[in-house]
Each structure stands twice: as C-alpha cells, then as structure tokens.
Amino acid sequence: MSTQPDLLYSEEEEALRAAVRDLLTDHCDAAGVIARTESDTPYDPELWKALSEGMGLAGLLVPESQGGQGATHREVAVVLEELGRAVAPLPYLTSAVVATEALLACEGDETAKLLAGLASGRTVGALAVALSVGPGGHYKAVRSEDGFLYGELTGIADAAVADVLLVPAEDGGLYAVDADAVTITPQVSFDLTRPVATVTLDGVRAHRVGAAEPAVRRALRAGAGLLASEQLGLADWSLTETVRYLKERKQFNRPVGGFQALKHRLAQLWLEVVNTRAAARGAADALATGSDDTDVSVAVAQAYAAPVAVHAAEEALQLHGGLGMTWEHPVHLYLKRAKADSIAYGTAGAHREALAGLVDLQAP
Amino acid sequence: MTDAAELRRRTQELLAAHPPATTERVDFLKARFDAGLAWVHYPDGLGGLGAPRTLQAVVDAELEAAGAPDNDPRRIGIGLGMAAPTILGFGTEEQKRDFLRPLWVGEEVWCQLFSEPGAGSDLAALGTRAVREGDDWVINGQKVWTSSAHVARWAILIARTDPDVPKHRGITYFICDMTDPGVEVRPLRQVTGEAEFNEVFLTDVRIPDAHRLGEIGDGWRVAQTTLMNERVSIGGMRIPREGGMIGPVSKTWRERPELRTHDLHQRLLKLWVEAEVARLSGERLRQQLVAGQPGHEGSGMKLGFARLNQEISGLEVELLGEEGLLYDDWTMRRPELVDFTGRDAGYRYLRSKGNSIEGGTSEVLLNIVAERVLGLPSEPRTDKDVAWKDLAR
Ligand SMILES: Cc1cc2nc3c(=O)[nH]c(=O)nc-3n(C[C@H](O)[C@H](O)[C@H](O)COP(=O)(O)OP(=O)(O)OC[C@H]3O[C@@H](n4cnc5c(N)ncnc54)[C@H](O)[C@@H]3O)c2cc1C
Numbered sequence: 001m002s003t004q005p006d007l008l009y010s011e012e013e014e015a016l017r018a019a020v021r022d023l024l025t026d027h028c029d030a031a032g033v034i035a036r037t038e039s040d041t042p043y044d045p046e047l048w049k050a051l052s053e054g055m056g057l058a059g060l061l062v063p064e065s066q067g068g069q070g071a072t073h074r075e076v077a078v079v080l081e082e083l084g085r086a087v088a089p090l091p092y093l094t095s096a097v098v099a100t101e102a103l104l105a106c107e108g109d110e111t112a113k114l115l116a117g118l119a120s121g122r123t124v125g126a127l128a129v130a131l132s133v134g135p136g137g138h139y140k141a142v143r144s145e146d147g148f149l150y151g152e153l154t155g156i157a158d159a160a161v162a163d164v165l166l167v168p169a170e171d172g173g174l175y176a177v178d179a180d181a182v183t184i185t186p187q188v189s190f191d192l193t194r195p196v197a198t199v200t201l202d203g204v205r206a207h208r209v210g211a212a213e214p215a216v217r218r219a220l221r222a223g224a225g226l227l228a229s230e231q232l233g234l235a236d237w238s239l240t241e242t243v244r245y246l247k248e249r250k251q252f253n254r255p256v257g258g259f260q261a262l263k264h265r266l267a268q269l270w271l272e273v274v275n276t277r278a279a280a281r282g283a284a285d286a287l288a289t290g291s292d293d294t295d296v297s298v299a300v301a302q303a304y305a306a307p308v309a310v311h312a313a314e315e316a317l318q319l320h321g322g323l324g325m326t327w328e329h330p331v332h333l334y335l336k337r338a339k340a341d342s343i344a345y346g347t348a349g350a351h352r353e354a355l356a357g358l359v360d361l362q363a364p
Numbered sequence: 365m366t367d368a369a370e371l372r373r374r375t376q377e378l379l380a381a382h383p384p385a386t387t388e389r390v391d392f393l394k395a396r397f398d399a400g401l402a403w404v405h406y407p408d409g410l411g412g413l414g415a416p417r418t419l420q421a422v423v424d425a426e427l428e429a430a431g432a433p434d435n436d437p438r439r440i441g442i443g444l445g446m447a448a449p450t451i452l453g454f455g456t457e458e459q460k461r462d463f464l465r466p467l468w469v470g471e472e473v474w475c476q477l478f479s480e481p482g483a484g485s486d487l488a489a490l491g492t493r494a495v496r497e498g499d500d501w502v503i504n505g506q507k508v509w510t511s512s513a514h515v516a517r518w519a520i521l522i523a524r525t526d527p528d529v530p531k532h533r534g535i536t537y538f539i540c541d542m543t544d545p546g547v548e549v550r551p552l553r554q555v556t557g558e559a560e561f562n563e564v565f566l567t568d569v570r571i572p573d574a575h576r577l578g579e580i581g582d583g584w585r586v587a588q589t590t591l592m593n594e595r596v597s598i599g600g601m602r603i604p605r606e607g608g609m610i611g612p613v614s615k616t617w618r619e620r621p622e623l624r625t626h627d628l629h630q631r632l633l634k635l636w637v638e639a640e641v642a643r644l645s646g647e648r649l650r651q652q653l654v655a656g657q658p659g660h661e662g663s664g665m666k667l668g669f670a671r672l673n674q675e676i677s678g679l680e681v682e683l684l685g686e687e688g689l690l691y692d693d694w695t696m697r698r699p700e701l702v703d704f705t706g707r708d709a710g711y712r713y714l715r716s717k718g719n720s721i722e723g724g725t726s727e728v729l730l731n732i733v734a735e736r737v738l739g740l741p742s743e744p745r746t747d748k749d750v751a752w753k754d755l756a757r
Pocket residue numbers: 260475476477478479481483484485486508509510511512561718721722723724725726727728731
C-alpha cells in the first residue's frame with residue numbers, strides 16, 4: 001500500500017454537512033422521530049423529498065450521464081454521518097447506497113431507467129437481501145420459473161417504503177420487481193427507525209437486470225463500508241449529548257460531569273469516536289477511489305465502528321440515569337439503531353473473520 | 365518561501381559536497397545542520413530554513429535514498445522531542461546557538477530532570493530548591509525515574525525558586541550540566557531487569573544564571589511546552605500497516621501455525637483491527653497537521669497506543685506457549701535506548717507497562733481529554749491559592 005487514504009473532510013464536504021444538518025435541525029427533531037415511530041408512516045416523505053429532490057442527495061453515487069450527481073462515497077459518507085446523528089427515519093442507506101450500488105453493477109435500458117428513478121429519489125429501491133447479511137455472507141435467493149418469481153424473504157430493510165425491490169433468484173439473476181406486485185408484511189422491528197419486513201413473491205412477473213452475485217456483493221460491500229459513517233454519527237451524537245447533559249446535571253452539589261469516574265469514561269469514549277472517524281473515512285475513501293485496499297478498509301471499519309456505536313449509546317443511556325430509560329428521551333432511538341447496525345451488513349465478528357483471509361492471519 | 369523543489373536542490377547540494385560514502389558520520393550531520401536541513405521548520409542558522417514542517421519528509425526521503433547517516437533520533441529522543449522545542453521557544457540567542465547543534469547531531473544526549481519522589485503526576489508540587497548566589501543558582505534536591513541520565517551531557521531541570529507563592533508560580537526552568545560534581549546518578553533497576561532510568565541526587569549543583577530558560581518563576585509555563593511536545597512527538601508519525609507491535613506477533617502467527625488456538629485467533633484479529641485503526645488515527649492527525657488544522661487527537665494517541673501495546677505484547681507472550689515461559693536476559697544493563705523490536709516478547713510485555721506511566725499516566729491524560737477537549741469541570745482543588753511551603757506533605 002503506497003498511497004495513504006485521504007482521511008480529512010474537504011471544504012465541499014463540510015459545506016454539504018452543514019446543509020444536511022440544517023435541514024435535519026429544521027425537519028427532524030427527536031420528538032418528531034419518536035412520534036413517527038408510533039404512526040403508520042415511520043418514514044418522513046417530506047424530509048425524503050427535501051433531501052432527494054431538493055438537494056439531489058439520493059443520486060450522489062450515480063454518474064451525471066445517468067441522472068445522478070456523479071459524486072463519490074466520500075460525500076455519501078458525510079450525509080450518512082448526519083443522518084446517523086439525527087437517527088433520521090429515511091431509506092437513504094438502503095435505497096441511495098445499497099440498491100443503487102446493486103444497479104450500478106448491472107446494465108441495460110431498464111436498469112438505466114430504474115437507476116435514474118432512484119437517483120432522483122422519486123423511486124425508492126430496496127435490495128431484497130436480509131439486512132444481517134455481510135459482503136461475503138450467504139443470502140437467500142427465490143425460485144424463478146419463466147420470468148415469474150416465487151418465495152419468501154425475511155429481514156428486508158426498508159421494504160415497506162420501497163417502490164421497487166431487487167430480488168436475487170436461484171437462476172443467478174437479479175430481478176427488479178414492482179413493490180405493488182408482492183406482499184410486504186412489516187415485522188415488529190427492534191430498530192423502529194429502520195424497520196424490516198417480510199417479502200412474499202407468489203408468481204410475480206419480474207424483469208432481469210443483471211447477474212445477482214456481483215451486484216449483491218458490490219452493494220453489500222458499499223453498505224457495510226458506509227454504515228461505519230452512520231455509526232460514527234450515532235456515536236458522536238451520543239457522546240456530545242451526554243457531555244452536554246452532564247455539564248448541567250447536578251448531584252452532590254456539583255455538576256455530575258466533574259466526577260472523575262465519569263470523566264474518564266467519557267474521555268475513553270471520545271478516543272473511540274476519534275478512531276471511528278479515521279476508520280470510517282478510510283473505508284469511504286477506499287470505496288471512492290476504488291482502492292485495492294477496499295475490502296480490508298471496509299472490514300476494519302465495520303469491525304471497529306459497530307461496537308463503538310453500541311458502546312456510545314449504552315454509555316449515553318446509563319449516564320442519563322432514569323431519564324435515559326424513558327421513552328420520551330431520544331437516547332433509546334440511538335441505542336436501538338446502534339444495536340441493529342451492529343448486525344446490519346455483517347457483525348463485527350463476521351468482518352474480523354473476513355479479515356483473517358484478507359490479511360493472512362488464518363484460523364488454527 | 366522554501367518549497368519542496370528548493371529543498372530537494374539544497375539536499376542534492378549537501379550530498380554533492382559531502383558524499384556520505386566518504387564523509388565521517390558526525391561531519392555529515394554537522395554539514396546537514398549547517399545547511400538548514402536538520403529540521404527544516406527551525407529558523408535559519410539553527411538547523412532549519414523556516415520552511416513548513418511537513419517538507420521535512422522530502423529531505424528525509426532524498427537523504428535516505430542516498431544512504432546518508434541519520435542522527436539516531438531514538439537515542440536522542442528527549443533532546444530532540446522535548447529540550448529542543450523548549451530551547452527554541454524560550455531560550456536566549458546564545459542558548460539556541462550553543463545547544464541546538466550538538467543536540468541535533470547527537471554529540472550531546474539530554475535527559476529530563478522533572479519527576480521527584482514526592483512529585484510525579486502532581487509535578488508542580490516539586491521540592492528541589494534553587495537558591496540564587498551571585499551569578500549562580502545553587503540546586504539541592506532529588507529527582508527520580510530519569511531516563512538516560514547515565515548517558516546524558518545536559519538536562520532540562522525544573523526547581524523551586526520561591527516557596528512562598530502557590531506551587532505553580534514558584535518554579536524556574538534550568539539547563540543543568542550533568543558533569544557537574546554535585547550531580548550523582550544512580551541506576552534504578554526496572555521490571556525488565558535493566559536500568560533505563562535513574563535516581564539523580566543534586567547536591568550544591570551550581571548552575572549559571574545564563575543557563576536559566578525563561579523568566580524566574582515562569583518555569584511551569586515553560587514546562588508545559590516541554591510536556592506538550594512530549595505527547596505530540598508520539599502521534600502523527602507515519603507508520604505502515606503492521607508497523608507497530610502488531611507486526612512481530614502477526615509474523616509469528618503466520619510462520620508458526622502450531623501455536624495457533626481459536627481463542628488467540630479471536631483476540632489477535634480484534635487487536636489487529638484496533639492497531640490498524642490507531643494507525644489510521646495517527647495518519648489522520650498527521651494530515652490535519654499538514655492541512656494546518658491541528659486537532660485534539662494527539663492527546664488521545666498516546667492513551668490508545670499505551671493500552672494497545674500492553675494488550676498485544678500480553679497476547680504475544682501467551683501465543684509463544686512454552687517459549688513464553690522464558691526470558692532472554694535478566695542481567696542489569698544500562699541501555700542507551702529503549703529497543704522494543706530488538707528484544708523478545710517477554711521484554712516487550714514488561715517494558716510496555718511503562719507506556720501508560722511515562723510522559724503522563726493514562727489517568728492524567730484522561731483528565732486532560734475530559735477537561736480540555738470535552739470541557740468537563742475540573743476536580744475541586746485545595747491547593748490553588750496556598751503557598752507551596754504551607755501545603756500538606
Ligand atoms: C519508563 C519510565 C521513564 C520515565 N522517564 C522519566 C524521565 O526521563 N524524566 C522524568 O522526569 N520522569 C520520568 N518518568 C516519570 C513519569 O513521568 C512519572 O512516573 C509519572 O508522571 C507518574 O508519576 P508517579 O510515578 O509519581 O506516580 P503518581 O503520580 O504517584 O501516580 C500513582 C497512581 O495514581 C494515579 N493518579 C495520580 N494522580 C491522579 C489523578 N489526578 N487522577 C487519577 N489518578 C491519578 C496515577 O495515574 C498512578 O496510577 C518516567 C517513568 C517511567 C515509567
């Protein structure tokens with residue numbers, strides 16, 4: 001590895017961050033997110049419209065010639081940091097990253113049309129692979145007969161809001177299916193802000209967009225690598241919010257944040273967040289530049305970031321005391337998302353196993 | 365401004381005038397210093413050219429390619445990393461001229477006479493006295509844990525010049541001549557068996573006022589510069605993947621499959637990931653410095669490395685199984701430098717225990733991160749407005 005990844009944020013990326021954060025500050029407050037999780041529409045269509053049609057962010061990964069912004073994974077990572085910081089209930093990672101990457105691996109006119117739809121944000125896509133599957137993991141394929149698909153798939157993130165599903169079939173093809181043509185049954189999800197659903201295909205007419213294997217691998221690798229940036233956002237919010245609260249909260253006639261036992265825990269968490277930022281930027285830059293080191297960078301980022309996000313949210317809950325245990329306080333949203341994220345696109349353990357092969361540290 | 369091309373030109377000029385193959389090592393280093401290519405960000409005439417710090421890499425790469433000798437920075441770490449920036453920041457013109465060149469060339473090794481038996485983390489509580497007599501200061505007291513005192517020619521020293529004011533305000537910073545007859549250095553044997561650090565007894569040591577660094581009573585502020593540089597010099601170094609302690613243990617894992625167990629495999633992979641992420645954090649810090657946006661990450665680097673070194677070296681001893689029961693040599697030696705890679709796993713395990721103590725303990729660094737980076741309140745203090753002589757001891 002001769003060249004070092006660029007681990008900083010460019011000025012344009014900082015400007016993008018500021019714009020996304022402004023939007024989320026105005027349209028995605030914690031109380032609203034909590035209320036929405038209890039409603040029939042866990043997603044915020046207005047916010048999605050503002051982000052995709054207003055700012056064009058759903059199309060960052062799609063070349064301009066195909067109706068997108070022609071940006072890179074570096075910018076997407078910045079968007080995801082902010083979405084994570086706000087636990088925004090949006091299908092951004094699943095549609096603008098994972099489904100989009102799957103289509104970018106395919107060809108043909110139909111694919112181009114789908115891609116343009118996803119890039120504009122007017123269509124929401126979902127890859128019909130369980131959220132828990134990592135880049136090298138086994139995924140379920142459905143039966144195909146004469147262009148009709150049959151089968152049931154579980155744990156499909158954001159299927160409930162998808163307009164189009166990308167379904168791998170046993171014949172090795174990846175098929176585009178209109179969401180209206182399948183039965184989507186929401187599952188009761190641990191993470192209320194990124195719910196999963198069961199998808200049942202009962203002889204559905206489908207259009208083959210390409211080969212499943214390369215498309216799914218590519219999609220899951222990008223998903224795993226960029227998820228680290230969402231996890232960074234979650235962890236950063238948890239730390240920042242906890243520090244803010246503990247400077248104000250008084251017990252024993254002192255701000256609680258002045259007690260060394262807590263200061264050391266928070267300083268330790270800060271160090272983990274700093275490290276996560278380096279790991280997440282490393283993965284985003286590798287994906288953006290198509291570096292030979294991408295597989296290692298993604299595995300390192302996921303193996304490191306997932307436990308940090310969970311740790312940060314758990315510390316945030318504990319250090320908020322009884323308040324942290326309430327439904328009204330948003331910390332539970334972060335804990336649920338962080339814990340679900342620790343399974344999404346492969347667990348830390350699965351990514352470490354992958355590394356064993358990648359960096360030649362073989363099992364006994 | 366001096367740019368990369370200009371530095372490359374000057375480096376080639378130096379190499380042409382002093383071919384490394386036929387020039388004495390010390391002579392080459394002196395010529396390099398005089399050409400301003402020692403530390404390019406230092407001022408003209410003091411080993412530098414006032415160039416951006418990051419351009420040093422350009423010079424180093426050219427010199428390495430030409431097989432030029434280096435100044436053995438590991439052996440003179442305290443001088444380079446701590447004494448030099450402090451002298452540059454607070455020294456008189458004369459002090460800079462006299463001390464920086466032999467320091468950089470490595471002719472003169474430096475040590476740090478800060479810690480005392482009664483003042484470690486609470487360094488400002490130190491009791492070594494400095495009393496003015498004419499043009500001299502007379503020093504009496506005891507220092508401890510002094511690395512390299514046995515090979516040092518000079519020391520940076522802090523001592524109390526005014527016991528009647530609160531502790532931080534009565535300290536003055538000096539340059540101490542280690543060959544002075546009042547300086548007695550006694551080896552302190554360490555857990556590793558060797559004696560890398562020492563006790564230093566100072567009895568009526570006379571230091572000329574010309575060797576005072578900074579104002580009388582301003583020693584604490586001067587010492588902050590030293591301590592800050594001590595921590596910064598650890599982060600921001602560009603190391604390759606597996607460049608740290610994870611390197612030898614990964615190598616052993618690959619070469620000796622008979623040692624592998626499932627438990628060790630899980631732990632090794634976890635530590636490999638952490639080492640790689642710590643390396644990326646260091647690289648990110650370096651890139652921030654280059655971009656002129658220094659962050660607080662540096663304070664965290666030392667914390668992270670200390671724990672990682674300890675965990676990795678602990679795993680390495682276990683991995684070696686039966687061999688882990690052995691140690692290469694318990695003879696009390698007085699080494700000139702800390703050699704992590706040249707010794708065996710047992711040594712690495714024991715020596716890395718010092719990583720969370722030397723240069724500020726991990727507990728103290730966590731306090732610094734919590735207070736200066738996160739802005740959390742400091743502990744209630746009972747010593748703030750009390751004269752040093754009235755503090756309970
Ligand atoms: C290998 C090695 C080389 C060294 N080289 C040098 C040298 O060259 N020159 C030199 O001057 N010194 C040197 N030192 C000394 C080093 O800087 C001190 O040991 C260190 O600052 C700690 O001081 P102490 O040993 O007195 O421990 P103490 O300060 O007594 O600490 C004892 C314990 O209490 C903890 N503690 C102290 N204060 C707090 C607090 N406020 N909050 C929470 N916990 C606290 C510490 O973390 C530690 O665990 C060296 C030390 C080592 C191990």
